[in-house]
Amino acid sequence: MNIAVLGTGVVGQVLASALAAKGHAVMMGTRDVQQALAREQKATGAQLTLAEWHRQNPQVGLGTFAEAAAFGEVVVNATSGFGALPALEAAGEANLDGKILIDVSNPLDFSRGMPPTLFVANTDSLGEQIQRRFPGSKVVKTLNTVNAYLMVNPRQLAGGDHTLFVSGDDAQAKATVAGYLRDWFGWEDVIDLGDITTARGTEMLLPIWVRLWGALQTPVFNFKVVRQAAGQ
Amino acid sequence: MNIAVLGTGVVGQVLASALAAKGHAVMMGTRDVQQALAREQKATGAQLTLAEWHRQNPQVGLGTFAEAAAFGEVVVNATSGFGALPALEAAGEANLDGKILIDVSNPLDFSRGMPPTLFVANTDSLGEQIQRRFPGSKVVKTLNTVNAYLMVNPRQLAGGDHTLFVSGDDAQAKATVAGYLRDWFGWEDVIDLGDITTARGTEMLLPIWVRLWGALQTPVFNFKVVRQAAGQ
Numbered sequence: 001m002n003i004a005v006l007g008t009g010v011v012g013q014v015l016a017s018a019l020a021a022k023g024h025a026v027m028m029g030t031r032d033v034q035q036a037l038a039r040e041q042k043a044t045g046a047q048l049t050l051a052e053w054h055r056q057n058p059q060v061g062l063g064t065f066a067e068a069a070a071f072g073e074v075v076v077n078a079t080s081g082f083g084a085l086p087a088l089e090a091a092g093e094a095n096l097d098g099k100i101l102i103d104v105s106n107p108l109d110f111s112r113g114m115p116p117t118l119f120v121a122n123t124d125s126l127g128e129q130i131q132r133r134f135p136g137s138k139v140v141k142t143l144n145t146v147n148a149y150l151m152v153n154p155r156q157l158a159g160g161d162h163t164l165f166v167s168g169d170d171a172q173a174k175a176t177v178a179g180y181l182r183d184w185f186g187w188e189d190v191i192d193l194g195d196i197t198t199a200r201g202t203e204m205l206l207p208i209w210v211r212l213w214g215a216l217q218t219p220v221f222n223f224k225v226v227r228q229a230a231g232q
Numbered sequence: 233m234n235i236a237v238l239g240t241g242v243v244g245q246v247l248a249s250a251l252a253a254k255g256h257a258v259m260m261g262t263r264d265v266q267q268a269l270a271r272e273q274k275a276t277g278a279q280l281t282l283a284e285w286h287r288q289n290p291q292v293g294l295g296t297f298a299e300a301a302a303f304g305e306v307v308v309n310a311t312s313g314f315g316a317l318p319a320l321e322a323a324g325e326a327n328l329d330g331k332i333l334i335d336v337s338n339p340l341d342f343s344r345g346m347p348p349t350l351f352v353a354n355t356d357s358l359g360e361q362i363q364r365r366f367p368g369s370k371v372v373k374t375l376n377t378v379n380a381y382l383m384v385n386p387r388q389l390a391g392g393d394h395t396l397f398v399s400g401d402d403a404q405a406k407a408t409v410a411g412y413l414r415d416w417f418g419w420e421d422v423i424d425l426g427d428i429t430t431a432r433g434t435e436m437l438l439p440i441w442v443r444l445w446g447a448l449q450t451p452v453f454n455f456k457v458v459r460q461a462a463g464q
Contacts, residue, residue: 121436191447193447204437209433215425215426225448225455228389
């Protein structure tokens with residue numbers, strides 16, 4: 001499948017590598033390709049500059065947000081929270097229309113220092129903002145509650161016995177994405193929380209996520225929703 | 233031990249019963265005892281009116297907020313979110329001073345309908361508001377992420393293999409409360425998230441908690457924080 005990954009940070013890099021390794025045709029989108037490749041600074045959490053990473057992952061295409069979105073049958077938004085709507089604007093409504101848009105971003109605001117706060121929360125969410133701005137796309141919020149390396153390899157932790165969530169207005173799109181999550185990465189326990197307003201709940205997990213990272217001294221953890229088996 | 237439980241709703245009732253069953257001397261606090269006993273309406277989620285409940289639990293004392301707080305060596309705040317600061321004001325700073333104050337409340341606001349929003353979140357929390365208002369108390373936020381019946385009986389679900397959190401500024405008080413949680417109810421996995429500002433994280437779990445209740449069709453679930461064993 002042709003897949004667009006918007007954003008060249010560590011989340012975009014890890015997702016693009018993993019999807020390409022599964023045999024998908026992947027194009028990464030960025031604002032300005034030459035500028036991105038010339039950047040000498042590594043993205044937060046990344047091991048390599050984008051140019052170094054791209055030399056190691058030559059099978060991943062690199063284009064503008066619009067080129068990548070036009071290329072993808074499915075579009076994955078892996079930008080920062082503040083970068084999400086500008087990147088999708090640049091991608092262009094026509095290139096997103098009718099497509100599943102997997103939103104992995106979180107509305108983290110580091111401007112007050114650590115720990116970050118959320119720039120939208122409680123009565124709205126970034127997932128909802130994206131769905132409202134692009135009503136022709138099928139926004140599915142997911143993967144935003146785990147570290148990038150865990151997104152693509154849940155089995156590295158407790159054999160994959162932990163939980164992921166999907167939020168979105170289109171039931172069919174959510175079911176399709178749950179299938180992708182299983183086939184692409186091996187996610188077995190994916191809970192459909194409901195419509196896109198339930199993205200508030202997963203984005204509002206970030207404050208405890210950040211503090212757990214501090215308390216546990218590792219980002220390799222996840223929530224498992226422990227519940228009674230049906231009928232109990 | 234003498235324990236005060238502020239609030240006569242379902243959380244207060246379930247906690248008071250369970251603590252009394254463990255052999256503790258428990259006094260429940262309310263605004264006006266006669267008025268509370270005369271109430272013909274059951275508390276949200278409760279099976280019985282308070283008078284009926286009290287006839288079944290005669291060993292639990294019933295007093296004003298101030299009488300209960302004066303009685304308790306430890307004070308448990310089990311009021312609604314909006315009720316927390318008024319109840320603690322009525323309890324009186326002198327009756328709370330120097331004591332561990334276990335805050336179980338959540339800042340849920342149902343005034344916009346379902347699902348509820350939070351009346352404080354993101355840059356502050358109810359736990360912090362309480363600690364700021366009562367600087368002489370040792371506020372420990374905990375138990376606010378699970379259903380009342382699960383609070384007092386974690387083993388009813390997956391043998392107790394799921395997680396609780398404590399937040400607070402006093403490390404000794406948090407360790408003491410973690411011991412209470414184990415001894416009183418059987419909680420084995422209690423994570424110390426850090427200072428009282430980490431209560432933002434557990435209070436902000438409520439939006440996903442409410443949606444999981446809807447998705448799973450049961451309130452008997454909890455989060456387990458799955459992580460790598462130390463040294464891995």
